[in-house]
Amino acid sequence: MDSWPRGKRFRAGDVLVFKYNPLEHNVVVNAAGYNGCSTPRGSRVLTSGKDRLTLARGRNYFICSSVGHCQSGMKMAIVAA
Known part of the structure; x- marks a missing residue:
């Protein structure tokens, strides 16, 4: 999941x-x-x-807090221009 944003462009106001x-x-x-x-x-x-979720300008961080999920890669950081 952490690799999903790579190669994509995001802007403040985009909705995930x-x-x-x-x-x-x-x-x-x-x-x-x-x-x-x-x-x-x-x-x-x-x-x-x-x-x-509407992206704010700058870095936006998301994780899954279920036991072991984030540690297994269920997290994502997205930068919105």
Whole structure:
């Protein structure tokens, strides 16, 4: 998942759609927890299974906080111009 953004161009205001089984996954939006695959207090945690997120200018970080998922590569950093 970490390689999906490579070669793609993103702009602030673009909308990413995350579709997943909410019984197995989630989407955590937080830069502080990206490298360590953690969910710091105050993180935005989405659990609908059909989340729409608008990219902000700069770096946007997303992980799955289900046990072992982020550590196995379920994380993504996207840079929006």
